[in-house]
Amino acid sequence: MKVLVAVKRVVDYNVKVRVKTDGSDVDIANVKMSMNPFDEIAVEEAVRLKEAGKASEIVVVSLGVTQCQETIRTALAMGADRGVLVETDATLQPLAVAKLLKAVIDKEQPQLVILGKQAIDDDANQTGQMLAALTGFPQGTFASKVDVAGNELTVTREIDGGLETLQISLPAVITTDLRLNEPRFIKLPNIMAAKKKPIETLTPAALNVDVTPRLTVVKVAEPAARAAGKKVASVAELVEKLRTEAKVL
Amino acid sequence: MSVLVIAEHDNHQLKAATLKTIAAARKISSDIHVLVAGHQCGAVAEAAAKAAGVTKVRVADGEALAHQLAENMGTLIAGIAKEYEAVLAPATTAGKNYLPRAAALCDMAMVSDIVAVESADTFVRPIYAGNVLATVKSSDAVKFVTVRTTAFDADDSNSGSAAIEAVAAVADSGKSRFISAEMAKYDRPELTAARVVVSGGRALASADNFKSVLTPLADKLGAALGASRAAVDAGYAPNDYQVGQTGKVVAPDIYFAIGISGAIQHLAGMSSSKVIVAINKDEEAPIFQVADYGIVGDLFTIVPELEKAL
Numbered sequence: 430m431k432v433l434v435a436v437k438r439v440v441d442y443n444v445k446v447r448v449k450t451d452g453s454d455v456d457i458a459n460v461k462m463s464m465n466p467f468d469e470i471a472v473e474e475a476v477r478l479k480e481a482g483k484a485s486e487i488v489v490v491s492l493g494v495t496q497c498q499e500t501i502r503t504a505l506a507m508g509a510d511r512g513v514l515v516e517t518d519a520t521l522q523p524l525a526v527a528k529l530l531k532a533v534i535d536k537e538q539p540q541l542v543i544l545g546k547q548a549i550d551d552d553a554n555q556t557g558q559m560l561a562a563l564t565g566f567p568q569g570t571f572a573s574k575v576d577v578a579g580n581e582l583t584v585t586r587e588i589d590g591g592l593e594t595l596q597i598s599l600p601a602v603i604t605t606d607l608r609l610n611e612p613r614f615i616k617l618p619n620i621m622a623a624k625k626k627p628i629e630t631l632t633p634a635a636l637n638v639d640v641t642p643r644l645t646v647v648k649v650a651e652p653a654a655r656a657a658g659k660k661v662a663s664v665a666e667l668v669e670k671l672r673t674e675a676k677v678l
Numbered sequence: 679m680s681v682l683v684i685a686e687h688d689n690h691q692l693k694a695a696t697l698k699t700i701a702a703a704r705k706i707s708s709d710i711h712v713l714v715a716g717h718q719c720g721a722v723a724e725a726a727a728k729a730a731g732v733t734k735v736r737v738a739d740g741e742a743l744a745h746q747l748a749e750n751m752g753t754l755i756a757g758i759a760k761e762y763e764a765v766l767a768p769a770t771t772a773g774k775n776y777l778p779r780a781a782a783l784c785d786m787a788m789v790s791d792i793v794a795v796e797s798a799d800t801f802v803r804p805i806y807a808g809n810v811l812a813t814v815k816s817s818d819a820v821k822f823v824t825v826r827t828t829a830f831d832a833d834d835s836n837s838g839s840a841a842i843e844a845v846a847a848v849a850d851s852g853k854s855r856f857i858s859a860e861m862a863k864y865d866r867p868e869l870t871a872a873r874v875v876v877s878g879g880r881a882l883a884s885a886d887n888f889k890s891v892l893t894p895l896a897d898k899l900g901a902a903l904g905a906s907r908a909a910v911d912a913g914y915a916p917n918d919y920q921v922g923q924t925g926k927v928v929a930p931d932i933y934f935a936i937g938i939s940g941a942i943q944h945l946a947g948m949s950s951s952k953v954i955v956a957i958n959k960d961e962e963a964p965i966f967q968v969a970d971y972g973i974v975g976d977l978f979t980i981v982p983e984l985e986k987a988l
């Protein structure tokens with residue numbers, strides 16, 4: 430079984446982003462970039478499937494600027510076999526990402542496609558579902574457990590109020606939730622080995638995909654900051670403040 | 679033109695998230711239709727018909743819709759979406775699952791998790807864990823939108839009397855099958871709708887402590903229980919307790935953050951709470967920067983004391 434994993438280069442989760450002074454966009458010049466944490470979980474799951482003898486090849490795909498190669502290299506160091514970069518400076522919205530990934534899938538014909546449930550920059554939580562729609566594949570979103578048996582996939586999903594288990598047929602799209610696995614630390618020799626693994630570069634034009642945005646960002650702003658309150662010295666004082674000052678008890 | 683709201687329900691009860699989504703829809707149009715898709719869900723349709731502001735309820739009743747599988751929901755919604763100027767669903771795990779699928783089937787974009795409606799095509803949504811609010815305008819013919827329910831006030835006056843009509847249910851895709859659900863039974867209010875939330879972090883140190891220390895306080899306050907990711911990852915609390923960027927978003931009157939450091943990913947889920955109370959032994963913990971009231975000290979002595987003082 431061939432597995433395709435989509436990995437996105439995002440602002441590192443430890444960075445607190447700032448809005449540009451003209452309010453046109455967020456300022457991400459010179460901030461630390463990393464692989465989207467949910468995509469690390471996606472790569473890890475693919476590598477575990479390969480280690481268990483269930484996956485034969487892992488292809489990682491990233492869409493965006495040249496530096497997405499670093500994100501692909503990270504995935505290769507974790508254990509993926511080869512990379513595909515769809516290189517573009519254009520801003521990509523989830524529908525465009527899904528269309529580009531579908532074009533790559535048409536070429537690669539994977540049986541299983543794994544994405545993160547959301548990218549931690551734009552927090553859209555759409556791409557996997559859209560990709561499933563465009564390919565006609567069933568979807569197992571927010572997965573916390575995945576089992577492959579023959580042509581079927583059993584997926585446990587984190588939903589409001591509990592867990593849901595579905596059986597879906599391959600080919601299929603999975604999106605990862607936090608509890609699916611814990612990604613491995615990358616060892617130095619693997620980083621060296623990853624440098625020799627191939628990365629193919631494509632473009633949206635070569636894939637014949639129109640990536641024109643459908644949404645325009647009118648402005649961005651920082652939300653009103655919460656003022657820090659006061660420290661109280663005792664439980665009695667806390668209860669009294671909640672009753673008489675905040676009037677919430 | 680009219681707006682379609684997709685109902686959140688369990689085939690028996692209409693969920694409060696639907697009323698909040700209707701509240702957002704009323705900022706776009708005064709002609710609101712609600713789609714109830716399920717199996718043997720007549721009671722839900724009747725409840726939806728009474729919801730304030732609703733002009734029509736459309737019911738798709740069929741076995742293939744019993745568990746709202748995304749494949750079938752996507753096809754159903756995409757089939758009628760073009761009759762509307764906008765299609766709204768709550769940003770619950772259900773809405774997040776099927777709405778992007780429906781949007782892509784119509785070759786249209788989606789706007790996720792809106793917190794305000796600026797106009798019929800312009801919406802405000804948080805990005806970067808809520809550190810930035812983006813105002814986005816959609817140029818698509820149908821606006822597909824999921825709604826952050828804590829940002830809109832439900833009108834629960836039940837003053838509506840909409841007509842109910844049937845729409846054809848879709849055939850099963852044959853590609854996915856519901857196996858089982860393990861739903862936690864809670865005798866306390868639902869996390870996203872609770873007036874008071876008591877949340878615990880890594881400091882609770884075990885599932886037993888989580889229960890024995892926090893439950894009495896939550897019981898006394900009639901509160902819902904929540905948790906940080908660290909507490910959920912460690913197995914102290916169930917998955918769906920997680921509050922934050924990648925968990926649930928809550929906005930109660932009082933939020934107790936107990937043994938939680940206040941990482942931005944956690945703040946993303948609770949910083950719209952009216953009053954935040956932090957209990958932490960580290961006076962430098964970032965949670966104190968957003969808390970209205972903070973107590974520095976050991977939670978294992980403070981929480982029981984607090985429970986007694988209430």
Ligand SMILES: Cc1cc2nc3c(=O)[nH]c(=O)nc-3n(C[C@H](O)[C@H](O)[C@H](O)COP(=O)(O)OP(=O)(O)OC[C@H]3O[C@@H](n4cnc5c(N)ncnc54)[C@H](O)[C@@H]3O)c2cc1C
Pocket residue numbers: 435436437438454455465467468490491492493520521522523526543544545546547548549550551552553554555556557642643644645646649805812
């Ligand atoms: C302030 C701001 C302004 C913006 N302005 C614009 C604008 O004007 N026009 C515009 O077109 N876009 C704009 N964008 C960018 C765009 O909205 C997002 O990059 C896009 O919506 C993708 O959303 P997401 O990554 O959150 O998708 P999600 O659906 O959350 O992503 C889920 C998964 O999809 C996969 N995936 C997503 N993207 C990629 C990728 N590039 N490569 C590989 N896999 C991927 C990953 O597996 C990921 O885990 C803006 C973003 C911000 C933050």
Ligand SMILES: Cc1cc2nc3c(=O)[nH]c(=O)nc-3n(C[C@H](O)[C@H](O)[C@H](O)COP(=O)(O)OP(=O)(O)OC[C@H]3O[C@@H](n4cnc5c(N)ncnc54)[C@H](O)[C@@H]3O)c2cc1C
Pocket residue numbers: 442466467549878879880881905906907908909920921922923924925926936937938939940941942943944947957958959960963975976977978
């Ligand atoms: C992709 C991604 C998504 C994430 N999503 C979320 C999310 O949705 N929600 C979320 O919560 N986190 C999320 N996180 C994790 C987040 O970054 C933090 O790691 C997490 O919130 C920390 O949990 P905590 O505050 O319980 O633990 P810690 O940061 O370890 O804090 C424990 C606190 O308890 C205090 N303490 C210890 N003992 C005592 C005692 N006896 N009495 C009183 N205080 C005590 C300590 O001083 C400390 O401040 C995410 C991270 C990533 C990378």
